[in-house]
Amino acid sequence: ILYTIYRKLQVIFKKKKREVMKNKNYSPLSTFAFLGADKFIDKLEYLSKLAEPENWYYDYPNAKNEKQKKLGVLYQYIHHTFGRAQEEEKILITTGYAIMNTGLFSTNGEQIFALFTPNRYSIEGSQKWFLSSFYKESSHDIPPEARNHLPAYVDYFANCPDEMYFDPKLKLLTNFDHILEENFDRLPESIKAFPKDLILTLFNGATLFLQKKISRNNRLVVPQYYNKRIMYLAPLKIGKDIIPLAIEKNIDTYRVNTIFTRGMAYCNARLLMKPESNWLINEQE
Numbered sequence: 001i002l003y004t005i006y007r008k009l010q011v012i013f014k015k016k017k018r019e020v021m022k023n024k025n026y027s028p029l030s031t032f033a034f035l036g037a038d039k040f041i042d043k044l045e046y047l048s049k050l051a052e053p054e055n056w057y058y059d060y061p062n063a064k065n066e067k068q069k070k071l072g073v074l075y076q077y078i079h080h081t082f083g084r085a086q087e088e089e090k091i092l093i094t095t096g097y098a099i100m101n102t103g104l105f106s107t108n109g110e111q112i113f114a115l116f117t118p119n120r121y122s123i124e125g126s127q128k129w130f131l132s133s134f135y136k137e138s139s140h141d142i143p144p145e146a147r148n149h150l151p152a153y154v155d156y157f158a159n160c161p162d163e164m165y166f167d168p169k170l171k172l173l174t175n176f177d178h179i180l181e182e183n184f185d186r187l188p189e190s191i192k193a194f195p196k197d198l199i200l201t202l203f204n205g206a207t208l209f210l211q212k213k214i215s216r217n218n219r220l221v222v223p224q225y226y227n228k229r230i231m232y233l234a235p236l237k238i239g240k241d242i243i244p245l246a247i248e249k250n251i252d253t254y255r256v257n258t259i260f261t262r263g264m265a266y267c268n269a270r271l272l273m274k275p276e277s278n279w280l281i282n283e284q285e
Contacts, residue, residue, distance in 0.1 A: 011205060028038065029082040033098075034119050034131035040131070044071045047134040050111045051104040051112060053276065058263050073282065077265045078102065078114075080225070081154055090151045090159050096145055102230070103111055103153040112138040156230060156272050163230045163249075166221035168214045172247070173255045176203045186261050188241040207245075207256075208237050220276050224268035231257070235279040242279055 029035070036043065048056055048071060058072025068075070083092050085100050092099040098116035106112055116129040135141045137150060148153075157164050159244060180199060184192065214220055214234065222233045224246070232247040232254070244265035246258045262270070266282045269275045 002112055023257060026205050027079045027083065027088050029079050030127075032082070032086070032127060033116050033131045034121070034127045035044055035131045039073075040070055041071060043131065044074050047078075047102070047104070047112065047167060048074055049233055050134060051102075052107055055282045055284070056265055059284065060225065060263075060267075064192065072263075072268050077270055080271050082114075084154045084156070086149070088154060090154060092149060092151045097146070099142070099146060099151060101151045101153040102134065106136050111150070111153070112136055113142065115141060118119050140192055156225060160230065164223055166214065166218045166223075166232050166234075166247075166254075167212075170249075171253045172207070172211055173253055174204070174207055175256070176207075176255045177257055179256065184261050186259050186264075187243065191241060191243075202238050203236065206238050209238055210245075220277070220279070222265075222269050222280050223285075224265065224274055226249055227269040230272070233260070233269060233280060244280070260263060 045067070048054070053178045055069050056074040057069060058076065059069045060072045060076065061067045069110050082091075082100060082105055090101065096118070100114040100116075102112045102114055104112045112134055113231075114134055115132045119127055119130040121130075123218055133141070136149070140162070142150075177200065180187075180196065180203070184196075187268055191202075194202070220235060224231050226246060229248070231249070234245045234247055236243045236245050236259075242262070244260045244262060245256050246265075247254050248257050261283060262280070263282075266275065266280055269280060270282075275281070
């Protein structure tokens with residue numbers, strides 16, 4: 001009798017598991033592989049120590065504790081990099097393992113890869129792979145037969161190198177009424193204290209000044225990856241505050257789509273490369 005109950009519970013569990021996997025909005029990485037539940041953050045912490053030193057802090061909305069916030073940028077980076085690598089078919093998959101190039105370097109300049117092994121605890125409807133860990137290309141944990149066929153890193157500008165730079169000659173369109181109405185909570189506290197009509201006036205005036213600055217130095221504008229497109233970030237300065245403008249190119253004009261917090265902006269820019277800007281710096285910690 002107990003065995004019969006056990007078998008019935010197994011069937012129910014498998015059915016529920018399939019329903020959850022089907023209905024929940026998983027990222028491409030979470031769909032591809034079992035990440036080890038809470039152990040995934042430990043693996044990211046190991047990766048952060050393996051890679052060149054960098055501030056990965058980001059207080060993202062789903063962070064459960066300070067450890068997750070400390071690695072928030074890296075969390076976003078790995079998930080999005082995997083999705084892009086999958087789209088570009090840059091994941092090496094065999095019957096015994098799968099490998100992805102993280103795009104990160106170790107402190108001595110070696111490429112770092114994510115190694116996936118078969119998920120031993122796989123049940124029908126769950127992930128086939130398990131994220132083993134992250135390894136330098138010289139590691140003995142990388143299968144010997146794979147070392148001459150390791151996948152390339154994701155290069156977002158490979159087919160569109162001209163999109164790396166913002167063209168200051170093109171017209172910049174704005175609609176701050178709509179942007180401020182929907183994203184008022186992203187403003188710095190010092191600016192939220194002003195009446196909205198005054199904020200709108202400040203934004204329009206600061207934008208005109210920003211365009212003049214960009215016309216002299218277009219490197220003020222930082223590329224970002226957002227909504228599966230290369231877009232741009234520009235620093236709108238009001239008093240001592242800097243508000244990142246998210247800008248999209250439409251044929252021969254640019255349009256300010258929204259505003260971001262500094263943390264959101266840095267995360268999006270870091271997907272492409274580590275920003276080398278004097279205004280977009282990850283100062284959170």
